[in-house]
Amino acid sequence: MVHHIVMWKFKPEIEEERKPELKKAMKENLAGLVGKVPGLLTVEFVEEPLPSSTHDVALVTTLEKAEDISVYATHPAHVAVADTYVRPFVTERACLDY
Numbered sequence: 001m002v003h004h005i006v007m008w009k010f011k012p013e014i015e016e017e018r019k020p021e022l023k024k025a026m027k028e029n030l031a032g033l034v035g036k037v038p039g040l041l042t043v044e045f046v047e048e049p050l051p052s053s054t055h056d057v058a059l060v061t062t063l064e065k066a067e068d069i070s071v072y073a074t075h076p077a078h079v080a081v082a083d084t085y086v087r088p089f090v091t092e093r094a095c096l097d098y
Contacts, residue, residue, distance in 0.1 A: 007055035008090035023047040029081045039068030
């Protein structure tokens with residue numbers, strides 16, 4: 001079992017009042033990938049980090065094996081969600097796989 005953790009900051013031009021709806025859409029659509037992407041076991045979306053955090057949101061996923069990370073990254077369902085609900089609104093991506 002492996003974990004894939006990704007963190008982002010919102011782009012500076014994203015208004016504060018818009019962030020809750022964007023977080024909700026990210027969470028719902030990323031969680032919806034379980035059962036669609038082979039090897040993806042769990043998805044947790046962190047939308048309310050502590051004030052000491054350096055990023056605004058995080059995605060914590062569990063996959064069956066290390067090779068599933070590349071399957072997840074290139075799977076059409078994941079690409080569609082990322083291109084629609086995540087990438088247009090975020091910057092400063094950080095990733096840790098273990």
